Amino acid sequence: MTGRRDGLRTREEILGRSMQVASVDGLEGVTIGRLAGDLGMSKSGVIGHFGSKESLQLATVGAAGAVFVEQILEPVRGQEPGLARLTAALDAWITYLGSGTFDGGCFFCAVSTEVDGRPGPVRDSVVAVTRAGWDFLVDEARLAQRLGEIDDGVDPEQLVFELHAYLQEANWMFQLYGRHDALARARTAVQRRLADASPDAGGKRR
């Protein structure tokens, strides 16, 4: 009984460390020997929980997806669907970028550019998780439009393209240049873009 529980706990410790390492050095930087050294265990003890490095990478992506859901999607479940929830999610997303949850900043910003040129299950998994985040934003934007909170002339996909761009740019600028004002710039950009998309703004075509 305690054996199984300890096994699950060790597995989660491995995944926790693996996410941190991947956020800084990418999924290729997650080597079995390094995790073993960091966690004070043997290589076979690490890999035994997953079977192969690819399985470990897939489990790491899944664990990071769960963190994303927990930090951005869960907190906004209580919000009114539509513009209120969209705004709250973007706010939580920017907060997450500066939260220090991962040592290397946004896990998927780091990992998606790493795997985008390497076909295979790991890439497919990263595509699926990031697409879920993207689709969530588009769905809320579409709903907001149907509710009359966003002007009819706006293309929801184009709107999300721009909003998501601010999030990625903020993480890039913060991580590469250490500029803490990047997060404030993203908030400013999001507010401006949503204000322009409101029906009150007269549409502004698109």
Add this chain to the structure above:
Amino acid sequence: MTGRRDGLRTREEILGRSMQVASVDGLEGVTIGRLAGDLGMSKSGVIGHFGSKESLQLATVGAAGAVFVEQILEPVRGQEPGLARLTAALDAWITYLGSGTFDGGCFFCAVSTEVDGRPGPVRDSVVAVTRAGWDFLVDEARLAQRLGEIDDGVDPEQLVFELHAYLQEANWMFQLYGRHDALARARTAVQRRLADASPDAGGKRR
């Protein structure tokens, strides 16, 4: 005489291959043995031109910076300074993203997220080159504002934050999802943002 010329040519062949590999698999993916295999030469033949892997990485970043200057900054030198040149540079930048110049898309998009968590000369070099591109955009935006082509209420850094975000998002979406419409979305976003920043648009505060 031909000896020195051949040496320089080989060096450029190594750097050309190194840039391609780095755009797909990152600077850590550029291993001496892999380059040697790809180019049909020995490992010592490759590393002899640079002395160490770090020097090879630095030379690769420098070579990619030269490509960036050649494809984006050189073509817009003939444009009128200010808004015309800013617009032309953004246009050339988006064209570069879809040009197939590098197998893995924008070299610096791939490499900057890789090195942002690894202090050292390679990171410093990537910071310097990307900053030069950023500063170029800010300088042109400031000039455009002084010329009355951009409204006085606009913050040039905030404007460039948003414009640069569209460029990065386009590369991200294109590389990860294979969506060719990402480039058109970036053009749409750039046009809309610049139109909103024009004095004719009445400022729109910021």
Add this chain to the structure above:
DNA sequence: CCTACCGATCGGTAGG
């Protein structure tokens, strides 16, 4: 530019 080699580390397995 080459061959031949160095110690370290890689992912992974055998056997317990």
Add this chain to the structure above:
DNA sequence: CCTACCGATCGGTAGG
């Protein structure tokens, strides 16, 4: 979960 080990590859050097 461990030790002990495998072949492959890593960055780099010696000597030519």
